Amino acid sequence: MEEEKLSVYETDRSGGDGRGAGSVKSQDMELMQQRLFETLSCFADFCEAHGLTYILAGGTCIGAVREHDFVAWDGDLDVAMLRKDFNRLFELWEKEGDKENFSLYQTTEDFCAYVPVGIMRNNNTTFIRVFEEGLEDRNLGVKIDIEPMDEIPADRLKRRIQKAFARVYVALMTQRIPRRKSKSVTFGVRALLAVVRSKGLRNRILRIARKQITKYNGTGCSMVAINGLGRESRMTDLTETVLIPFHGRECRVPANYDEYLRTKYGDYMKKPPLEIRRFGDNPVYYDLNMPFRDYLAAKKQGGAE
Numbered sequence: 001m002e003e004e005k006l007s008v009y010e011t012d013r014s015g016g017d018g019r020g021a022g023s024v025k026s027q028d029m030e031l032m033q034q035r036l037f038e039t040l041s042c043f044a045d046f047c048e049a050h051g052l053t054y055i056l057a058g059g060t061c062i063g064a065v066r067e068h069d070f071v072a073w074d075g076d077l078d079v080a081m082l083r084k085d086f087n088r089l090f091e092l093w094e095k096e097g098d099k100e101n102f103s104l105y106q107t108t109e110d111f112c113a114y115v116p117v118g119i120m121r122n123n124n125t126t127f128i129r130v131f132e133e134g135l136e137d138r139n140l141g142v143k144i145d146i147e148p149m150d151e152i153p154a155d156r157l158k159r160r161i162q163k164a165f166a167r168v169y170v171a172l173m174t175q176r177i178p179r180r181k182s183k184s185v186t187f188g189v190r191a192l193l194a195v196v197r198s199k200g201l202r203n204r205i206l207r208i209a210r211k212q213i214t215k216y217n218g219t220g221c222s223m224v225a226i227n228g229l230g231r232e233s234r235m236t237d238l239t240e241t242v243l244i245p246f247h248g249r250e251c252r253v254p255a256n257y258d259e260y261l262r263t264k265y266g267d268y269m270k271k272p273p274l275e276i277r278r279f280g281d282n283p284v285y286y287d288l289n290m291p292f293r294d295y296l297a298a299k300k301q302g303g304a305e
Contacts, residue, residue: 007277009073018288052085068245077144086148103139116173118146126287126295150228151221166229169209
């Protein structure tokens with residue numbers, strides 16, 4: 001039997017100094033994932049304490065089911081929540097969250113997160129992505145993505161209208177040209193961002209789009225999607241959950257996780273080809289042992305790369 005070939009992220013995972021630029025070194029992945037786990041633990045504990053339902057999503061869910069741990073080359077974490085729990089999370093965090101060690105944010109009328117989801121970041125680390133270079137008004141540490149799931153109607157025309165508003169919403173939330181999209185989508189987003197330049201106009205359009213995207217929440221739809229867009233999931237994937245081991249603790253996944261993952265990814269128990277087992281979110285700079293605020297101070301004094 002031929003021996004399985006492994007990527008460097010599966011064979012060389014410790015011994016780095018926790019710092020780098022351009023890509024995350026395989027030697028730093030063990031520490032990287034530990035910092036991510038600290039962030040996830042804070043998020044999960046906060047949700048459990050306040051009765052907020054979430055699930056591990058995407059590759060994070062695959063890792064939890066297949067390996068009870070991270071996918072070896074995965075450098076971020078994805079969780080999903082229904083919009084009502086997502087909104088409640090932000091309300092409660094403002095009053096009771098551990099803001100010293102973790103930052104929770106999303107795009108608001110006064111703040112652009114440059115992503116269409118919520119983010120929780122580890123304040124005791126530094127992790128600067130390309131589109132975040134130069135930002136100093138937020139903590140830029142390793143992060144988990146928190147995906148708000150909205151109900152989607154079965155009626156085809158209503159669904160098409162919801163999707164149209166969702167595309168505008170996501171474009172104005174991210175303020176970036178999407179990668180790996182069709183030429184028509186890229187052109188449309190580029191044109192929209194060129195026209196909608198003022199924050200006031202952007203916020204007015206966002207309010208209208210958000211109302212259209214969320215109008216079906218609570219109406220008993222059987223399906224949901226992130227911001228009403230993208231891959232669809234069953235409502236029960238978010239409301240019926242079980243706890244399974246993940247990196248030494250228990251986290252929530254859909255109760256019917258096998259069907260959930262097979263519908264989205266096919267044979268998820270089989271690892272992908274060797275050539276795509278790589279870290280995908282290359283940073284401008286990272287330091288897994290330095291708080292971002294300390295990094296900024298050192299940079300201004302000429303002591304950080």
